[in-house]
C-alpha cells in the first residue's frame with residue numbers, strides 16, 4: 353500500500369476539503385501543491401501545470417493518485433475516501449443526507465466563485481442575499497440530526513466541505529455566522545479539533561490563499 357498523493361494548486365480551493373479530511377483523520381498523504389500563478393508556471397517539484405493538465409482525466413485538479421489508480425472530481429474523491437475510511441454515516445439514509453449537505457454547500461460555493469472571478473454576484477448580493485438564504489438552509493439542516501456535527505458526535509466527509517466554506521465566508525465578513533448558532537458552534541468546534549488546529553494555525557501563518565486575493569481577502 354502506497355501513500356496517496358493529492359495534486360492541487362497552492363490554494364485552499366476544492367483541494368482543501370480533501371486535505372482537511374486527511375489531516376483530521378491522521379491519514380498519511382502527500383500534499384503536492386502546484387503553483388497557481390499563471391505568470392510563472394514553474395511548479396512544485398518542477399511540475400508544470402499546463403504539461404500535467406494534459407494527463408489529467410478532465411484536465412483539472414484536484415486529483416488523487418493511489419496504488420496506481422487516479423481519482424478526479426472533488427465529490428467523487430471525497431466520497432471514495434468517506435467509504436474507505438468510515439466517514440459516510442452509518443446507513444444509506446445518513447450517507448444520502450451527507451450527500452445533500454455536500455451538494456448544497458457546493459452550490460453556494462459556485463456563487464462564491466462567480467463573485468470572486470466575475471464579480472457577479474457583487475459582494476453586497478453575496479452578503480445580503482445569497483449567504484443569508486443559504487446559511488439559513490444549512491442551519492435548519494444542521495438541526496435535523498442531534499450532535500455537534502452534521503450527523504452525531506463525529507465529523508463525516510461532508511463536515512469538511514461545510515467547515516471550509518463557513519471559514520471562507522468568515523473571511524468575507526467576520527461575524528457572518530453569528531446569526532446561525534448551530535453553524536457557528538460547529539465552526540468553532542472544528543477549529544478546536546486537535547489534528548486540525550495545528551494545521552489550520554500553520555495555514556493561517558503561511559497565508560495560504562483562498563482564491564480570493566483579488567477581493568483583498570486573506
Ligand SMILES: N[C@@H](CCC(=O)N[C@@H](CS)C(=O)NCC(=O)O)C(=O)O
Nearest residue numbers: 365366405411412413414425426427
Ligand atoms: N468538477 C471539478 C472541477 C475542478 C476544477 O474546476 N478545478 C480547477 C481548480 S479549482 C482547475 O483545475 N483549474 C485549472 C484548469 O482548468 O486548467 C471538481 O469538482 O473537481
